[in-house]
Amino acid sequence: MLTQHREREDKFEVTEDFVLPGLDDLAAAGAPVGTGSFRLASLYHDTDDGDLRRARLTLRRRTGGPDAGWQLKLPAGRARTEVASRSRTRTVPVALADVVQGLTRGRPLVPIAELRTDRTVSRLVDADGVLRAEVADDRVSSTTYGTSARLDHWREVEVELGPAGDEDLLAAIGSRLADAGAVPSAYGSKLSRALGTAPRAAEAEPPEITTxxxxxxxxxxxxxxxxxxxxxxxxxxxxxxxxxxxxxxxxxxxxxxxxxxxxxxxxxxxxxxxxxxxxxxxxxxxxxxxxxxxxxxxxxxxxxxxxxxxxxxxxxxxxxxxxxxxxxxxxxxxxxxxxxxxxxxxxxxxxxxxxxxxxxxxxxxxxxxxxxxxxxxxxxxxxxxxxxxxxxxxxxxxxxxxxxxxxxxxxxxxxxxxxxxxxxxxxxxxxxxxxxxxxxxxxxxxxxxxxxxxxxxxxxxxxxxxxxxxxxxxxxxxxxxxxxx
Missing domain, CATH: 1.40.20.10 (CHAD domain)
Known part of the structure; x- marks a missing residue:
């Protein structure tokens, strides 16, 4: 069975010595900021020709953390739509493979990169305990597969809105992070950074028109x-x-x-x-x-x-x-x-x-x-x-x-x-x-x-x-x- 939800998040690049600023005042009055730590492993899949990446989709199998399972992420304006399966199979679930069949056209989906993330999470909730935003401080190590394997590691901060959050809260947290030295990420996803593909600004440049x-x-x-x-x-x-x-x-x-x-x-x-x-x-x-x-x-x-x-x-x-x-x-x-x-x-x-x-x-x-x-x-x-x-x-x-x-x-x-x-x-x-x-x-x-x-x-x-x-x-x-x- 597949489920869907809208994911709205901002990503920030930070240095190894970055100190996450306090966020308590951005939570609801009297609601404590919850924290947690997870070790995540994400194995990304695509065709050898990169059909999913070309369409700005990512498909991964995640282990560890509360969202273990398979996730397909699709662009949706400034947000993304996440299509999830709780399947624990090592191969791509049939239901997800069917969703992207038009892009893959029968070509096999194979592992292209593995990312391991040590994540520390701060959760801001409202007075009823409903999530307003989640701030994830991630230390990432990546290994890519194929003819040009790459190793990399970096640190980044993700801010994802919850059901009770809004754009104003996202902007306030972003401003707080910027004041502490964070800068907006040029990459749309961890996978694009791991693969060393073009940042979003370069991808958006239209070709010159002469003929x-x-x-x-x-x-x-x-x-x-x-x-x-x-x-x-x-x-x-x-x-x-x-x-x-x-x-x-x-x-x-x-x-x-x-x-x-x-x-x-x-x-x-x-x-x-x-x-x-x-x-x-x-x-x-x-x-x-x-x-x-x-x-x-x-x-x-x-x-x-x-x-x-x-x-x-x-x-x-x-x-x-x-x-x-x-x-x-x-x-x-x-x-x-x-x-x-x-x-x-x-x-x-x-x-x-x-x-x-x-x-x-x-x-x-x-x-x-x-x-x-x-x-x-x-x-x-x-x-x-x-x-x-x-x-x-x-x-x-x-x-x-x-x-x-x-x-x-x-x-x-x-x-x-x-x-x-x-x-x-x-x-x-x-x-x-x-x-x-x-x-x-x-x-x-x-x-x-x-x-x-x-x-x-x-x-x-x-x-x-x-x-x-x-x-x-x-x-x-x-x-x-x-x-x-």
Missing amino acids: VADVVTRYIRAQCVEIFAGDLALRLGEPQVHRTRVAIRRLRSTLRVFAGLLDAEPSQRLDVELSWFAGLLGEVRDREVLLIRLQQQVAELEPELVLGPVAADLDAMLSGEAAQFMRTARTEMGTPRHVELLAAVARWQTEPAFLEGAAAPAKQVRTLVDSARATMRRRLKRALRPGPDFDERLHRARKAAKRARYAAELAEPVWPNAAAVVEMAKDLQTRLGEHQDSAVSAAFLRRAGAAAGGRAGHNGFTYGLLLAREQQRAADIRAALGVSD
Whole structure:
């Protein structure tokens, strides 16, 4: 069984002769500062290629102290999420290996470093005895494995917030430590220091932009990072379907808008596989969006217009279908096809398949953005003509608006006016999307209303009322776009 909790801590580098300052006045009145000592051993695991470190994750097996067991730590803004298993196995627990499968893609997780820590802990609690903060004075010895083994030792202080703590307390303790000579650590974890990898400031420096390839690469890499983060979150059961789909859409859009700069065969193959996985997630997301939309509309009706358990039926139907499709997606995430998709995403993250034309000066990216805008305008013009396939043409115009928006987003680092194009395309996308949502909702309401009318204790009246309102809403959108029914 896995558990999760948010970990917010600050790290400080200190000298061997550092004296920890008094903290009693920062504890609750009358609450003593508790102390304790532990000897900890932490064996860190990763693939030989460093897949976890590249994603800023750490996986360790700890012995000694109150948190013995396996811990996987994930970045979460200024904090981290710790996913823990109390398993005492020497090999990585299956449940944790499954969580990082998208990053490892079947490669074995092996020991990469061992850290031994002599820890002295000071615990600050509130008047009810609930932990406010824990200050750990650590003396660390590290041994790394592999082709370039390293030995090191250092002393550091960690300050971790407890359930009753807050950022003000963290700052107060940090100020107290700084006055005593401590300095904020440049490393995000003990492991990064043991391995001698780049400090956080150096890791954050963006690459220089001089060519179109540089601009496109930066955007592609950002989407690949989001896709991997989404894969990780979905394996943990977190609701990240929408963010993952958006990253996939942005990447697919880039592959198409900038197709002339990319090797066609790997680009098209990636597009097909991204479309497959986005389709799986789309089945989940479509039902989530539809449920929220219809629940809000039912809540806005006068009570006498809601005949039968409409809200409960909507929740049962759409939540049940979303859960079923999510199970299907999770099953597919364990297949070789999905593993190969993620391997392809990893390749594009590190080395996109550019052709020679991508070496053009960065400012020329605007030409391709303008082309995407022109396509958007042409499709919108066609969509607004009368005809039986209006909904399909409007949907194609909406997709063109998305591509124009994402292309302009990509160009923002080198084109000052790109933000205005983003907003314009986003506004059009939203209006066309509302029409699409109405069409999808209307189709569902027809089916649900017909089914409700044939069941005892249910009634199709409310579904028909909602259907009529969706049809009117779609008609209003068409009128605003200049289309007469």
